[in-house]
Amino acid sequence: MNRRLAMLLAVYGAWSQATVLFFLDPMKRQVSDLVEPEATVGEVQLLGLSLEGFAVRDLHQVQGWLPQVVFLLLSGLLSYGVLRASAGIRPRLRTVVALGGASLLAAGVAMLTGPALDPDAVTAMPTYGAWLVRAQMGEVPGAAAQFALLTLWLPVLLWLLVWRYREWQPLRTYLRTAEDDGSDGSDEGNGSRGRREKPGPVSPVSARPRRHLLSAGLIPAVLLAVAGGPVLRHIRVNHLSQGVPGSPDASVTFDPDLWENYRPPATVEEWSGVLYPALRLRPLRTELLGGWIATLVVCAVFLLVLAVALRALARRAAEVRRWSPAALADLAMKGWYATVLAAVVAAVVDGRLMRWFAPRGESGPAAEHLGVALGDAVRFGAACGWATGLALLGAVLLMTRRAAVPVAPPADEYEDQPVPEREERSAHGD
Numbered sequence: 001m002n003r004r005l006a007m008l009l010a011v012y013g014a015w016s017q018a019t020v021l022f023f024l025d026p027m028k029r030q031v032s033d034l035v036e037p038e039a040t041v042g043e044v045q046l047l048g049l050s051l052e053g054f055a056v057r058d059l060h061q062v063q064g065w066l067p068q069v070v071f072l073l074l075s076g077l078l079s080y081g082v083l084r085a086s087a088g089i090r091p092r093l094r095t096v097v098a099l100g101g102a103s104l105l106a107a108g109v110a111m112l113t114g115p116a117l118d119p120d121a122v123t124a125m126p127t128y129g130a131w132l133v134r135a136q137m138g139e140v141p142g143a144a145a146q147f148a149l150l151t152l153w154l155p156v157l158l159w160l161l162v163w164r165y166r167e168w169q170p171l172r173t174y175l176r177t178a179e180d181d182g183s184d185g186s187d188e189g190n191g192s193r194g195r196r197e198k199p200g201p202v203s204p205v206s207a208r209p210r211r212h213l214l215s216a217g218l219i220p221a222v223l224l225a226v227a228g229g230p231v232l233r234h235i236r237v238n239h240l241s242q243g244v245p246g247s248p249d250a251s252v253t254f255d256p257d258l259w260e261n262y263r264p265p266a267t268v269e270e271w272s273g274v275l276y277p278a279l280r281l282r283p284l285r286t287e288l289l290g291g292w293i294a295t296l297v298v299c300a301v302f303l304l305v306l307a308v309a310l311r312a313l314a315r316r317a318a319e320v321r322r323w324s325p326a327a328l329a330d331l332a333m334k335g336w337y338a339t340v341l342a343a344v345v346a347a348v349v350d351g352r353l354m355r356w357f358a359p360r361g362e363s364g365p366a367a368e369h370l371g372v373a374l375g376d377a378v379r380f381g382a383a384c385g386w387a388t389g390l391a392l393l394g395a396v397l398l399m400t401r402r403a404a405v406p407v408a409p410p411a412d413e414y415e416d417q418p419v420p421e422r423e424e425r426s427a428h429g430d
Contacts, residue, residue, distance in 0.1 A: 005162065005175045006083035013155030014076035020151065021068045024055050046150055050371070053140025054110075054147040063117035071110035071144060078102035078333075079155065085330050089166065089177055091159050094312070100152050101337025104344060107144035108382025111375065112274070128272035131379075135372055142375025145344070149374075209399050210314040216395035217310040217335055218303070220387035221279070225299055228268060228280040274383035276302070276343055276376055278350055294354055302346035306388070309338035313392065323400055328393055335389030340381030347377035 054071075058064030082102050086095040115126050126134075135141035166177035268275065278298035283289075313334055351370030 001083050001086045001089055002176050003084065005089060005177065006080055008175065009083055009155045009159055009162075010076050010080035012158050013079055013151075014072050016154040017075065017147075017151050018072050020051065021054065021072070021147075022056050024052050025057055028052075049146040049150055050140050050143060051147065051150050053143030053371075063114060066117060067110040067114045067144070070113050071106050071148075074109055075103050075106035075148070078106060081330070081333065089163060091156070091163055096152075096156055097341065098334065098337055099155065100149075101334075101341045103148040103152055104145060104340045104378055105336060105382055105385070107148040108340065108378040110144045111142070111379055112382060125271070126273045127269065128275070128277060128376075131273055131375065132372070135368065135375075141368060141371035142373075142378060143371075145374045145378040146371060148378075149344075210318060212399070213314045213317065213392060213395045214307065214310050216391045217313075217338075217388050218307060220384070220391055221303060221306055221339070224275065224384065225279045225281045225303065228282055274379050276346070276380035278302070278346065278376075279380070298346050298350045298354060301349050302342050305345045306338060306342035309342060310335070310388075310392070313338065317396065323396065328396065331396065332386075332389035332393045335392040336381075336385040339385030339388045340378065343377035343381045343385075344374065347373035 054068065056065045056068050079099055079102050082095060082098045086092065112125075115130075131141075140146070162171060162175065162177060165171060168177075171177045278295050279302060280295055281299060283292040313331065317331060348370070351373035
């Protein structure tokens with residue numbers, strides 16, 4: 001995509017989000033004053049997600065507005081990078097998905113920025129229990145992630161309108177929306193696509209090396225799953241049947257933690273606030289089989305979605321003919337986005353589907369449960385997703401370096417080569 005159109009879409013998205021963040025709460029107060037002076041307008045929600053949980057409410061304290069500013073700046077910059085790397089001006093699903101990953105990554109960074117600015121915080125990185133306490137005390141869980149999901153359509157809608165009316169003369173003149181301008185790889189067009197069309201050595205990422213790239217990207221997530229997450233449990237209670245069936249004392253439930261409290265390793269407990277709790281392959285000693293299977297399902301969903309995303313990245317990487325620094329940075333960032341998106345998909349499964357079969361131990365209302373899961377996923381993706389991108393980057397650099405090293409022919413090949421005529425004459429004494 002050309003620079004002007006990418007800048008327009010990124011700025012429009014950030015400006016629209018800033019309008020909602022800074023003016024939604026004052027507008028609600030004005031509406032309530034006009035309708036009834038003492039009335040209050042309820043919370044604005046859509047699809048069970050809160051639109052105003054991340055809104056700015058206190059401009060007199062830094063922690064009241066700085067996370068929102070961090071989100072807006074980072075979301076705009078990452079969105080501009082995603083749009084610039086897209087092929088042409090035609091809207092594509094993979095670009096929209098990458099925009100979602102960029103927005104959620106910015107939301108995760110903003111969520112981690114808030115506690116660091118709290119003057120009463122003991123540590124800059126709250127534990128998992130501290131995040132749950134914040135949600136129980138009235139803070140909207142995963143507010144930044146919910147806001148990012150609800151406002152993703154804003155730049156996409158403008159993009160669709162620009163594509164629909166691309167033949168309009170003002171758009172052709174100022175935004176260069178002619179179809180041939182978006183696909184010919186010119187200097188105002190997509191730089192990454194132009195780089196792919198340059199002649200050069202073929203990328204080593206094909207067939208077997210492509211599988212190596214997929215495996216390298218999965219290594220960090222699998223290691224985290226083997227190490228295990230914090231103390232999250234699904235179906236935390238044991239059931240003991242007593243008395244006559246149907247009577248009030250027919251079953252007694254108790255929490256295993258009351259009898260044998262589980263304490264994770266010190267490192268896991270310290271970083272539990274940024275570890276996805278359901279990313280755990282091993283069962284706990286005091287955990288029921290059904291609860292561990294539910295946790296294992298969520299973990300499998302995360303790893304499967306991440307593998308699918310990395311497979312798509314490896315297939316796209318096979319089209320790159322010359323790896324420039326910009327192309328390598330784009331691949332690393334897409335690996336980061338893939339981790340965030342895979343964690344969000346797992347959180348939706350955990351928050352919407354698993355609550356019917358195996359609810360979390362801290363289960364509450366359905367919307368709150370989904371918000372807590374989304375907060376866990378976005379914090380994890382922002383704090384740990386860089387490892388996936390770095391693994392992809394290292395794998396590509398290693399394979400490119402191996403492909404550039406010339407391979408010496410075996411020694412047997414020299415024996416089969418014919419002797420030059422000059423050497424034959426010197427051997428006969430001519």
